Amino acid sequence: PTHQIGYFVGSLASGSINRTLSKALIRLAPDSLEFTEIPIRDLPLYSPDYDTDFPPAGRALKEAVEAADGILFISPEYNRSIPGALKNAIDWGSRPWGTNSFARKPTGIIGASPGNIGTAVMQSSMRAVLSFLDAPQLNAPEAYVKFDPEVFGSDGEVRDERTEKFLRHYMDEYCAFVQRVLDANAPGHI
Ligand code: FNR
Numbered sequence: 001p002t003h004q005i006g007y008f009v010g011s012l013a014s015g016s017i018n019r020t021l022s023k024a025l026i027r028l029a030p031d032s033l034e035f036t037e038i039p040i041r042d043l044p045l046y047s048p049d050y051d052t053d054f055p056p057a058g059r060a061l062k063e064a065v066e067a068a069d070g071i072l073f074i075s076p077e078y079n080r081s082i083p084g085a086l087k088n089a090i091d092w093g094s095r096p097w098g099t100n101s102f103a104r105k106p107t108g109i110i111g112a113s114p115g116n117i118g119t120a121v122m123q124s125s126m127r128a129v130l131s132f133l134d135a136p137q138l139n140a141p142e143a144y145v146k147f148d149p150e151v152f153g154s155d156g157e158v159r160d161e162r163t164e165k166f167l168r169h170y171m172d173e174y175c176a177f178v179q180r181v182l183d184a185n186a187p188g189h190i
Pocket residue numbers: 011012013015016017018019075076077078079080081112113114115116117118119
Protein backbone atom coordinates (compact mmCIF):
# COMPACT_ATOMS: atom_id res chain seq x y z
CA PRO A 1 0.00 0.00 0.00
CA THR A 2 0.97 3.61 -0.55
CA HIS A 3 1.71 5.78 2.47
CA GLN A 4 1.49 9.54 2.65
CA ILE A 5 4.50 11.10 4.36
CA GLY A 6 4.42 14.68 5.58
CA TYR A 7 7.91 16.09 5.91
CA PHE A 8 9.30 19.11 7.73
CA VAL A 9 12.48 20.88 6.65
CA GLY A 10 13.74 22.62 9.78
CA SER A 11 15.60 25.37 7.91
CA LEU A 12 14.38 28.62 6.36
CA ALA A 13 17.68 29.19 4.54
CA SER A 14 17.53 29.60 0.74
CA GLY A 15 20.56 27.35 0.21
CA SER A 16 19.59 24.85 2.91
CA ILE A 17 21.65 21.67 2.93
CA ASN A 18 18.79 20.00 4.77
CA ARG A 19 16.44 20.82 1.90
CA THR A 20 19.00 19.21 -0.41
CA LEU A 21 19.08 16.18 1.90
CA SER A 22 15.26 16.03 1.79
CA LYS A 23 15.41 15.81 -2.02
CA ALA A 24 17.93 12.99 -1.82
CA LEU A 25 15.80 11.08 0.70
CA ILE A 26 12.68 11.42 -1.45
CA ARG A 27 14.62 10.10 -4.46
CA LEU A 28 15.94 7.11 -2.53
CA ALA A 29 12.73 6.24 -0.67
CA PRO A 30 10.63 3.21 -1.60
CA ASP A 31 8.02 3.95 -4.32
CA SER A 32 5.24 3.21 -1.85
CA LEU A 33 5.94 6.47 0.00
CA GLU A 34 4.48 9.76 -1.28
CA PHE A 35 5.89 12.96 0.15
CA THR A 36 4.29 16.33 0.88
CA GLU A 37 6.17 19.13 2.60
CA ILE A 38 4.51 20.67 5.64
CA PRO A 39 5.59 24.32 5.49
CA ILE A 40 6.67 26.17 8.64
CA ARG A 41 7.76 29.54 7.25
CA ASP A 42 4.49 31.47 7.58
CA LEU A 43 3.51 30.37 11.05
CA PRO A 44 3.32 33.15 13.63
CA LEU A 45 5.10 32.51 16.92
CA TYR A 46 2.75 30.28 18.87
CA SER A 47 0.90 31.72 21.86
CA PRO A 48 -1.90 30.08 23.88
CA ASP A 49 -3.90 33.22 23.07
CA TYR A 50 -4.47 31.64 19.64
CA ASP A 51 -6.13 28.55 21.12
CA THR A 52 -9.62 30.07 21.06
CA ASP A 53 -9.20 31.30 17.46
CA PHE A 54 -6.61 29.20 15.64
CA PRO A 55 -5.23 31.03 12.56
CA PRO A 56 -5.41 29.33 9.13
CA ALA A 57 -1.66 28.55 9.07
CA GLY A 58 -1.92 26.72 12.39
CA ARG A 59 -5.02 24.82 11.30
CA ALA A 60 -3.39 23.87 7.99
CA LEU A 61 -0.38 22.48 9.84
CA LYS A 62 -2.51 20.37 12.18
CA GLU A 63 -4.58 19.06 9.27
CA ALA A 64 -1.45 18.17 7.29
CA VAL A 65 0.05 16.27 10.25
CA GLU A 66 -3.23 14.45 10.92
CA ALA A 67 -3.68 13.51 7.24
CA ALA A 68 -0.19 12.00 7.02
CA ASP A 69 0.50 8.31 7.67
CA GLY A 70 3.99 9.23 8.84
CA ILE A 71 6.08 12.32 9.56
CA LEU A 72 9.72 12.88 8.67
CA PHE A 73 11.80 15.69 10.19
CA ILE A 74 14.86 16.78 8.19
CA SER A 75 16.52 19.49 10.19
CA PRO A 76 19.71 21.33 11.00
CA GLU A 77 21.06 21.59 14.52
CA TYR A 78 21.04 25.15 15.89
CA ASN A 79 23.15 25.79 18.97
CA ARG A 80 23.03 22.09 19.88
CA SER A 81 19.23 21.95 19.68
CA ILE A 82 16.13 22.23 17.49
CA PRO A 83 15.91 25.34 15.25
CA GLY A 84 13.32 27.76 16.67
CA ALA A 85 11.18 27.76 13.51
CA LEU A 86 10.79 23.98 13.67
CA LYS A 87 10.12 23.92 17.41
CA ASN A 88 7.49 26.62 16.87
CA ALA A 89 5.80 24.45 14.22
CA ILE A 90 5.78 21.46 16.57
CA ASP A 91 4.30 23.63 19.32
CA TRP A 92 1.50 24.67 16.94
CA GLY A 93 0.76 21.04 16.08
CA SER A 94 0.61 20.07 19.75
CA ARG A 95 -2.13 22.54 20.67
CA PRO A 96 -4.85 23.44 21.70
CA TRP A 97 -4.45 21.18 24.73
CA GLY A 98 -6.14 17.82 24.12
CA THR A 99 -5.74 17.99 20.32
CA ASN A 100 -2.07 17.03 19.94
CA SER A 101 -1.80 16.18 16.24
CA PHE A 102 1.43 14.19 16.68
CA ALA A 103 -0.01 11.56 19.04
CA ARG A 104 0.70 8.03 17.73
CA LYS A 105 2.18 9.35 14.46
CA PRO A 106 5.20 7.39 13.30
CA THR A 107 8.13 9.79 12.99
CA GLY A 108 11.68 9.81 11.70
CA ILE A 109 14.37 12.35 12.54
CA ILE A 110 17.35 13.03 10.30
CA GLY A 111 19.58 15.99 9.63
CA ALA A 112 22.71 17.28 7.96
CA SER A 113 25.46 19.56 9.18
CA PRO A 114 28.85 20.58 7.85
CA GLY A 115 30.08 19.54 11.31
CA ASN A 116 31.26 16.12 12.40
CA ILE A 117 28.43 15.13 14.71
CA GLY A 118 25.86 15.68 11.96
CA THR A 119 22.93 17.04 14.07
CA ALA A 120 23.20 14.34 16.75
CA VAL A 121 22.36 16.74 19.58
CA MET A 122 19.36 18.23 17.73
CA GLN A 123 18.09 14.70 17.16
CA SER A 124 18.43 13.89 20.81
CA SER A 125 16.44 17.05 21.70
CA MET A 126 13.79 16.07 19.15
CA ARG A 127 13.43 12.64 20.70
CA ALA A 128 12.59 14.20 24.06
CA VAL A 129 9.97 16.48 22.47
CA LEU A 130 8.40 13.74 20.36
CA SER A 131 8.34 11.32 23.28
CA PHE A 132 6.40 13.86 25.31
CA LEU A 133 4.00 14.22 22.36
CA ASP A 134 3.48 10.43 22.26
CA ALA A 135 4.92 10.16 18.75
CA PRO A 136 6.66 6.81 18.10
CA GLN A 137 10.10 7.30 16.57
CA LEU A 138 12.28 5.15 14.33
CA ASN A 139 15.00 4.26 16.85
CA ALA A 140 17.42 2.58 14.50
CA PRO A 141 19.09 3.16 12.16
CA GLU A 142 20.13 6.64 13.22
CA ALA A 143 21.40 8.97 10.49
CA TYR A 144 23.81 11.78 11.28
CA VAL A 145 24.77 13.26 7.94
CA LYS A 146 28.00 15.22 7.61
CA PHE A 147 27.16 17.17 4.48
CA ASP A 148 29.73 17.06 1.70
CA PRO A 149 28.77 19.36 -1.22
CA GLU A 150 30.71 17.11 -3.59
CA VAL A 151 28.48 14.18 -2.67
CA PHE A 152 25.05 15.86 -2.85
CA GLY A 153 23.79 17.53 -6.03
CA SER A 154 21.27 20.35 -5.60
CA ASP A 155 18.44 18.20 -7.01
CA GLY A 156 19.16 15.44 -4.54
CA GLU A 157 21.51 13.33 -6.61
CA VAL A 158 23.89 11.33 -4.41
CA ARG A 159 27.27 10.84 -6.01
CA ASP A 160 28.82 8.53 -3.45
CA GLU A 161 27.78 4.89 -3.41
CA ARG A 162 28.25 4.34 0.32
CA THR A 163 26.18 7.41 1.21
CA GLU A 164 23.49 6.44 -1.27
CA LYS A 165 23.27 2.93 0.15
CA PHE A 166 23.14 4.24 3.72
CA LEU A 167 20.35 6.74 2.99
CA ARG A 168 18.38 4.18 0.98
CA HIS A 169 18.61 1.78 3.91
CA TYR A 170 17.42 4.53 6.26
CA MET A 171 14.34 5.16 4.10
CA ASP A 172 13.62 1.44 3.73
CA GLU A 173 13.70 1.06 7.50
CA TYR A 174 11.60 4.21 7.97
CA CYS A 175 9.00 2.81 5.55
CA ALA A 176 8.85 -0.51 7.42
CA PHE A 177 8.56 1.35 10.73
CA VAL A 178 5.63 3.47 9.48
CA GLN A 179 3.86 0.28 8.44
CA ARG A 180 4.47 -1.34 11.85
CA VAL A 181 3.05 1.64 13.72
CA LEU A 182 0.02 1.87 11.41
CA ASP A 183 -0.62 -1.83 12.03
CA ALA A 184 -0.30 -1.31 15.78
CA ASN A 185 -2.67 1.68 15.64
CA ALA A 186 -5.30 -0.20 13.65
CA PRO A 187 -8.63 -0.74 15.42
CA GLY A 188 -8.78 -4.15 17.09
CA HIS A 189 -5.03 -4.45 17.53
CA ILE A 190 -4.05 -4.80 21.19
C1 FNR B 1 24.46 26.60 13.19
N1 FNR B 1 25.22 25.51 12.79
C2 FNR B 1 25.41 24.45 13.65
N2 FNR B 1 25.93 23.25 13.24
C3 FNR B 1 26.03 22.20 14.07
O1 FNR B 1 26.46 21.14 13.67
N3 FNR B 1 25.67 22.34 15.39
C4 FNR B 1 25.16 23.48 15.89
O2 FNR B 1 24.83 23.54 17.05
C5 FNR B 1 25.03 24.59 15.02
N4 FNR B 1 24.50 25.78 15.46
C6 FNR B 1 24.11 26.72 14.55
C7 FNR B 1 23.34 27.81 14.96
C8 FNR B 1 22.87 28.73 14.05
C9 FNR B 1 21.98 29.84 14.52
C10 FNR B 1 23.20 28.58 12.68
C11 FNR B 1 22.68 29.57 11.65
C12 FNR B 1 23.99 27.55 12.27
C13 FNR B 1 25.70 25.40 11.40
C14 FNR B 1 24.68 24.69 10.56
O3 FNR B 1 24.85 23.29 10.68
C15 FNR B 1 24.83 25.11 9.09
O4 FNR B 1 24.57 26.50 8.97
C16 FNR B 1 23.87 24.33 8.19
O5 FNR B 1 24.11 24.70 6.84
C17 FNR B 1 22.42 24.60 8.56
O6 FNR B 1 21.56 23.78 7.81
P1 FNR B 1 20.73 24.36 6.56
O7 FNR B 1 20.06 25.63 6.99
O8 FNR B 1 21.78 24.67 5.47
O9 FNR B 1 19.81 23.27 6.18
